[in-house]
Amino acid sequence: MSKPLKQIHLAAHFPGVNNTTVWSDPAAGSHIEFASFSHFARTAERAKFDFLFLAEGLRLREQGGQIYDLDVVGRPDTFTVLAALAAVTERIGLTGTINSTFNEPYEVARQFASLDHLSDGRAAWNVVTSWDAFTGENFRRGGFLPQQDRYARAKEFLATANELFDSWRGDEIVADPATGTFLRDARAGAFAHKGPQFDIAGQFNVPRSPQGRPVIFQAGDSDEGREFAAAGADAIFSRYSTLKEGQAFYTDVKGRLARYGRRPEQLLILPAATFVLADTDAEAEELSREVRRLQVSGATAIKHLEFVWNRDLSSYDPDGPLPEIDPDLGEHTVARGRAQVRMYRDPLATAREWRELAEANKWSIRDLVIETGNRQSFVGSPATIAETIDSFVQADASDGFILVPHITPGGLDGFADRVVPLLQERGVFRTEYEGTTLRDHLGLAHPDAGNGGASVAESVA
Amino acid sequence: MSVQPSSDLPSPSPASPSVPPSPLPPLHLAVALDGAGWHPAAWREPGARADELFTAGYWADAVAEAERGLLDFVTIEDSLGLQTSGYGGPDERTDQVRGRLDAVLIASRVAPLTRHIGLVPTLIATHTEPFHLSKAIATLDYVSGGRAGLRVQVSARPHEAAHFGRRTFPPFTIEEYDRPHVQELVTDLFDEAADYVEAVRRLWDSWEDDAEIRDVATGRFIDRDKLHYIDFQGRHFSVKGPSITPRPPQGQPPVTALAHATVPYRLVARSADIGYVTPHDAAQAAGIVAEIRTEQEAAGRAADTVHVFGDLVVFLDEDGAAARARRDRLDGLLEAPYTSDAEIFAGTPAELADLLLEWRAAGLTGYRLRPAALAHDLPVITRGLVPELQSRGAFRRAYEAGTLRGLLGLARPANRYATTSA
Numbered sequence: 015m016s017k018p019l020k021q022i023h024l025a026a027h028f029p030g031v032n033n034t035t036v037w038s039d040p041a042a043g044s045h046i047e048f049a050s051f052s053h054f055a056r057t058a059e060r061a062k063f064d065f066l067f068l069a070e071g072l073r074l075r076e077q078g079g080q081i082y083d084l085d086v087v088g089r090p091d092t093f094t095v096l097a098a099l100a101a102v103t104e105r106i107g108l109t110g111t112i113n114s115t116f117n118e119p120y121e122v123a124r125q126f127a128s129l130d131h132l133s134d135g136r137a138a139w140n141v142v143t144s145w146d147a148f149t150g151e152n153f154r155r156g157g158f159l160p161q162q163d164r165y166a167r168a169k170e171f172l173a174t175a176n177e178l179f180d181s182w183r184g185d186e187i188v189a190d191p192a193t194g195t196f197l198r199d200a201r202a203g204a205f206a207h208k209g210p211q212f213d214i215a216g217q218f219n220v221p222r223s224p225q226g227r228p229v230i231f232q233a234g235d236s237d238e239g240r241e242f243a244a245a246g247a248d249a250i251f252s253r254y255s256t257l258k259e260g261q262a263f264y265t266d267v268k269g270r271l272a273r274y275g276r277r278p279e280q281l282l283i284l285p286a287a288t289f290v291l292a293d294t295d296a297e298a299e300e301l302s303r304e305v306r307r308l309q310v311s312g313a314t315a316i317k318h319l320e321f322v323w324n325r326d327l328s329s330y331d332p333d334g335p336l337p338e339i340d341p342d343l344g345e346h347t348v349a350r351g352r353a354q355v356r357m358y359r360d361p362l363a364t365a366r367e368w369r370e371l372a373e374a375n376k377w378s379i380r381d382l383v384i385e386t387g388n389r390q391s392f393v394g395s396p397a398t399i400a401e402t403i404d405s406f407v408q409a410d411a412s413d414g415f416i417l418v419p420h421i422t423p424g425g426l427d428g429f430a431d432r433v434v435p436l437l438q439e440r441g442v443f444r445t446e447y448e449g450t451t452l453r454d455h456l457g458l459a460h461p462d463a464g465n466g467g468a469s470v471a472e473s474v475a
Numbered sequence: 476m477s478v479q480p481s482s483d484l485p486s487p488s489p490a491s492p493s494v495p496p497s498p499l500p501p502l503h504l505a506v507a508l509d510g511a512g513w514h515p516a517a518w519r520e521p522g523a524r525a526d527e528l529f530t531a532g533y534w535a536d537a538v539a540e541a542e543r544g545l546l547d548f549v550t551i552e553d554s555l556g557l558q559t560s561g562y563g564g565p566d567e568r569t570d571q572v573r574g575r576l577d578a579v580l581i582a583s584r585v586a587p588l589t590r591h592i593g594l595v596p597t598l599i600a601t602h603t604e605p606f607h608l609s610k611a612i613a614t615l616d617y618v619s620g621g622r623a624g625l626r627v628q629v630s631a632r633p634h635e636a637a638h639f640g641r642r643t644f645p646p647f648t649i650e651e652y653d654r655p656h657v658q659e660l661v662t663d664l665f666d667e668a669a670d671y672v673e674a675v676r677r678l679w680d681s682w683e684d685d686a687e688i689r690d691v692a693t694g695r696f697i698d699r700d701k702l703h704y705i706d707f708q709g710r711h712f713s714v715k716g717p718s719i720t721p722r723p724p725q726g727q728p729p730v731t732a733l734a735h736a737t738v739p740y741r742l743v744a745r746s747a748d749i750g751y752v753t754p755h756d757a758a759q760a761a762g763i764v765a766e767i768r769t770e771q772e773a774a775g776r777a778a779d780t781v782h783v784f785g786d787l788v789v790f791l792d793e794d795g796a797a798a799r800a801r802r803d804r805l806d807g808l809l810e811a812p813y814t815s816d817a818e819i820f821a822g823t824p825a826e827l828a829d830l831l832l833e834w835r836a837a838g839l840t841g842y843r844l845r846p847a848a849l850a851h852d853l854p855v856i857t858r859g860l861v862p863e864l865q866s867r868g869a870f871r872r873a874y875e876a877g878t879l880r881g882l883l884g885l886a887r888p889a890n891r892y893a894t895t896s897a
Contacts (some may be wrong), residue, residue: 045723048587048618073718074605074702081699081717088682088697088721091607094614097583100531120555120638121603128577132531132584145776151715152606187574189526191519194808200567203557203574212639217565219557221529221574311694 016035020441022407023282023414023456024434025109026058027067029422030073033047034288036308036420043423045086046240052422055099056189057423058106061430062444064455065107065138066099067251067416068092072116073149075351077317078326082349084314086422093125095236100133109138109231114171115145116153119212122171126228128218135224135451140231140251145169148350165238168213172230172246180461181205182222226461227453248458249282251416255391260285260411277441282456287391287415291428301401302393305420306384315380318387320348322358322365332380336369391415399429400436407442494524502831502869503782503841503883504861505595505842506541506853508534509552510572513788513815515560516808517848518572524850529576531584537849540583541592544857545871547882548593550626550731550843553578553598554637562649564634574701579611586619593879595624601664602630602639605707606714609678616723621878624729627747629664629673631657665738669711672730672746677705679727680890681717703892725880726887733786734818737766744770748885749782749841753817757837760785764838779886784841785834788813790821790848791855798822800846817845824859832869 027049029035030067036042044050055066070092092110099108108129112122122139130137143164147157159167186202188195203218232243233251233414243250254263259285262287268278292298310318312332320327324342341361358364372382392399406412417427437443453460511518511525518525527533534551557573559566578596586594598608602648608625616623630636633644647657668760685699733750734740743750744767752767754760764783771781792798798821803876806812811818820827831842846852864870876882 037689037696039696046617048620052587071719073715074719081697083695083697083699086696087702088687088719090614090617090720091610093577093580094583094611095620097580098587098618100585101535101587116604117607118602118639119639124555124579125580128580131529131576132580151713153604153714154712156713182574187526187529189518189528191523191525194516194570196518196525196571197569197573200569212637212640216634216638217557219554219574220576246745295612415813419767426800 017408019443020407020413021285021440021457022437023064024026024061024443025065025067025284025414025416026054026063026426027069027286027416027418028054029086029419029425030069030297031086031089033069033085033309033314034418034420036305037086037422038308039421041424042421044089044237045422046088048095051090051095051099052102053423054426055103055106057426057430061426061434062447063106063108064414065136065452067109067140068096068111070111070113070142072113073152073351074245075349077320077349078328080319082351084317094128096137097129097132100136101131103454105136105447107136107138107229107455108133109140109229111140111142111233114141114143114168115159116155117150117171119171119174119178119207120218122215123175123218124220126175127179127223128306130223130225130228131220132329137223137225138229138231138248138452139334140233141168141247142233147351165234165242167211169242169245170209172215174207174209174212176227176246177205177207178218180226181218181221182220184222184226187221196230198394204303225451225453229458231455240267240270242333243267243281244276245274247281249284249456252283252285252412255285255287255412255415257406257409257411260406261409264410264412279457280459282413284414284416285391285412287420288388288420289389289392289429290397290398290420291382291394291399291432293395295398298394298398302390306387309420310384310387312380315383317349318383319379321352322361322368324348324361333378336365336382337370338377341365347465367409396432396436400433400440403433404437404440404442484759499835500840500867500884501523501871502835502864503547503784503872504544504856504864505548505550505593505784505841505843506546506856507550507552507786507843507845508537508849509845510558510575510849512847512849512852513845514802514807514809514813514847515571515804516813517850519808520805520848520850522850523848525572527557529574534581534613535585535588537853537892538589538592539592540857542589542854545874546592546857546861547623547841548595548879550595551578551581551597553597553599553628553858554635555602555630555638556632562632563646564632568683568849578616579608582623583615583618585616586622588825591622591874591877593622593624593882595620595626595729596877597626597628599628599630599635600668602635602641605671605674605712606678606718609675610718612675612728613679613718613720613723616725616728620882620892621724622750623723624731624879627668627742628733629661629668631660631664636685639782656766661671662738665742667709667711668732669742669746670707670711672712672742673704673711673878674707674712675725676730677707677891678714678716678718678890679723681705682721683890684722684726687721702891705759722890725878726890727880729879729883729885733770736765737770740767741774743767743783744776744781745774747781748883749784751784751786751843752839753816754834754839757834759841760834761837765799778800780883782840782883783838784843785831785839786817786843786845787827787830788815788817788845789827789852789856790819791824791827791852791859793823793855793859795822795826801851805848815845819847824863827860828863828867828869831864832867835869
């Protein structure tokens with residue numbers, strides 16, 4: 015029973031374009047200015063976090079045929095802001111979410127390899143897929159990809175990118191002025207990939223980067239997504255931050271690794287987690303309710319209900335009862351550019367359940383959306399939060415957490431100053447960075463050119 | 476005017492005998508960064524740091540040196556394939572620099588380390604997405620506090636197209652450049668580049684400056700009436716918009732392009748704020764400027780400022796014989812004289828200043844210098860040429876503006892989609 019203590023991995027998710035982020039708080043700053051990113055990244059680095067995480071969305075969300083205006087709207091380009099952050103930090107990992115549908119492997123591989131060079135080995139790639147024609151309208155090929163092919167493309171995209179990363183072994187550059195030899199091998203970077211998604215060949219033009227390949231994250235939750243992660247990802251960004259769900263997910267995904275010849279420690283499970291921190295548990299509980307109320311305005315509550323009803327509900331009073339009319343079961347047309355609408359697989363049942371809940375508790379529409387929405391993952395005093403996080407990790411509900419503060423850019427400050435020291439006292443979180451690369455922080459091996467992670471390529475074939 | 480008085484002028488007396496008043500506005504000066512320099516053997520020179528070309532420190536030092544010289548901006552070369560000695564496919568040479576980092580990311584990596592100098596990375600319109608690059612340059616503009624620009628380039632190289640697998644181009648040699656089938660391809664690629672710049676520019680304007688309102692009373696973060704679909708439809712692509720990134724600090728970061736012939740001159744005239752051209756004497760410079768001005772008028776942009784910069788490869792030494800000897804030595808390592816699309820200058824900073832001012836009289840408003848060997852020639856530009864031009868009243872003595880547009884004398888443009896002038 016005396017299992018050694020697991021070391022916790024912590025990451026910081028820059029507050030996102032969704033209603034978790036409370037932009038109305040007087041302390042809320044810009045979501046675009048570099049000073050916000052710089053403050054956030056430096057705070058995370060001061061706290062010795064493993065990495066910073068940026069999400070992405072390639073089309074502004076719409077609801078009812080109009081641009082959705084109730085949440086934060088707008089974000090910078092992921093690669094560009096990460097490269098700039100490399101200049102104002104020294105050790106923290108830099109993780110970017112980059113889509114495999116509306117990009118090309120040669121370009122993305124050279125961007126990640128460049129970022130890895132320019133950050134001395136701190137780049138990571140959260141590989142995501144999309145297929146919708148709505149997003150496609152911003153790109154050359156439009157909505158070319160059928161939904162069922164999105165993982166096929168993602169797998170082949172990653173396999174192709176890995177071939178490009180591995181096309182330089184790492185010893186090609188001699189740069190000896192005396193002999194005049196710059197390259198040892200004229201064919202450095204040679205590659206040829208022929209598959210259903212990509213038929214490309216030539217020479218890659220970025221020499222092998224410090225980590226060899228960026229650290230690979232996967233965020234999808236479907237069976238296909240889990241299998242994709244088990245085959246070749248280094249970490250999963252999951253959404254199961256409760257103990258039971260977390261343990262079930264952890265067991266499921268780690269159990270899939272053996273099939274690919276991988277060990278459990280080669281894939282880290284890192285759920286997203288929100289938190290509300292205060293001096294005492296009671297104060298934190300009160301603050302938690304307040305934050306949830308700020309996150310769900312009356313207007314936001316109506317919009318949220320529309321995800322389930324798939325109807326225009328703008329005439330309803332958010333402080334009144336739920337609609338008597340049933341959801342429209344046709345193709346979802348109200349909200350575009352969002353993943354949430356797919357969470358409600360049986361809208362009629364959800365509507366019935368919500369009406370019963372609202373009636374029993376005398377909840378208005380807004381009350382219902384607040385009460386049925388996710389409570390913050392961790393609510394309490396610094397001691398309570400440190401204890402909870404540690405117990406989750408030791409109980410194999412995760413290997414750590416990707417924290418999502420609700421205030422930009424100062425929302426991480428309290429955690430850094432008050433919770434991290436307690437985790438360090440418990441001996442479960444680093445007090446100094448031991449290595450220089452993100453792979454070092456995460457305890458992942460550096461891939462050898464030509465064989466590391468070849469399983470993904472094989473699984474495609 | 477916010478121009479700082481130069482310290483050695485006896486203010487308030489306007490005329491100093493040692494500095495004759497210059498009849499033309501001061502020159503703009505940029506430096507083109509490419510590996511260890513533009514001569515293929517430059518990496519073998521002392522101090523070239525050829526083993527550091529893929530590190531941030533190398534680029535940070537180069538841009539810091541350019542900023543020390545008060546230069547308007549640096550450009551950063553890029554390509555979607557390995558460098559080659561000709562225009563064709565990979566040459567399999569092992570005696571020259573091969574491999575490079577993404578230019579936008581280099582620019583962004585050095586932005587927080589600099590304060591005044593413009594950062595102008597190259598992007599290749601032929602194979603990239605205008606939506607991605609528009610937000611990348613907008614973000615570079617945020618990161619640098621208004622110092623971003625872009626240099627747009629096309630690629631007709633068959634081997635680079637094969638890296639993307641979406642288009643195939645017929646192979647051709649540079650001697651076949653004037654053949655109809657090559658001209659047809661090139662014209663199409665430049666037309667696509669013009670479309671690309673148009674889409675990028677519309678995306679920059681797709682958010683009005685005051686679109687973010689944070690109106691707590693109504694719960695609205697933005698005023699969506701101030702966000703705009705760009706609905707760009709071109710022959711090669713269409714883009715819906717709006718951008719996911721708000722309008723950049725400069726509104727429209729400067730767009731630049733290198734041009735050698737009528738088709739690319741037209742791109743400069745239609746789409747750019749700066750064209751880099753390659754005359755070999757003052758008369759050629761005058762002819763090129765006249766052609767661009769004619770195209771500019773035809774494009775309905777006669778009232779816009781379009782800078783025409785001369786590109787020059789430079790070997791610079793305080794002793795002109797040393798500069799020429801260095802050129803000979805590097806050519807010897809190459810086992811052939813280095814040739815370039817641009818005029819190659821070897822001489823002293825004073826001689827170069829003479830040339831720059833002579834060609835300025837032909838209508839050029841600035842220069843983009845390509846240091847033959849970066850480690851040697853960049854510091855001579857910043858510490859030799861710049862003081863020489865300053866002493867002739869032809870170059871700034873301090874940065875006079877906080878943005879790249881400001882340095883280039885370009886006003887912050889109105890948003891094309893804004894309906895109110897509130």
